[in-house]
Amino acid sequence: MAGARRLEIPDLILFEYKIFEDERGFFAELWKRGEYLAAGLPYDFVQVNLSYSRPYVVRGLHYQLKPSEQGKLVTVVRGRVYDVAVDIRRGSPWFGKHVAVELAPGRALWIPPGFAHGFQALEETLFLYLVTKEFDPQRDRCAKWDDPALGIRWPAPEKAILSQKDRSCPPLAEAENNFEYPI
């Protein structure tokens, strides 16, 4: 890891990791337990996910209800995304607020349990992320990606490509949510 800094919502941590490039291509350590624990990421991981997105695809805003709440360490293997994390912990000083960062190879974002996550691909993107609890389809939930109440300034909302599921997510105010602050 080359660096770590907490964002405007301090539970979110943006990591920079070194990319070793040579004539063959590149190598990078995406996660190393001791370094990331020391930098404040107090979790281990139990599942690794990979998704491929065409330009302008939006995935989100997703989260899993407790007791299957997931922390996510998200990064881009190839491409570029506008990544968004929304605080959905009732009672949080930042409830309904979000942080948006551009992710490309070399950057990883730690999103703890209690946040809804989504991104818009800015180009063809391979998105890889580690999660702290396994996928639980019974507790998988979503909130409306372009909910006016959230004020997310997506880069290209008019070009968004969404799944059927993501086209029918409720606004955050109506979404099922069992997160209380602090987690």
Ligand SMILES: Cc1cn([C@H]2C[C@H](O)[C@@H](COP(=O)(O)OP(=O)(O)O[C@H]3O[C@H](C)C(=O)[C@H](O)[C@H]3O)O2)c(=O)[nH]c1=O
């Ligand atoms: C997340 C997940 C999905 N699936 C199955 C369920 C569906 O049949 C298929 C596609 O699922 P979904 O449309 O939910 O995939 P994404 O839209 O990429 O969802 C993810 O994207 C946003 C950005 C997230 O932060 C979440 O981690 C995750 O929900 O994969 C699995 O089998 N295991 C899994 O862990």
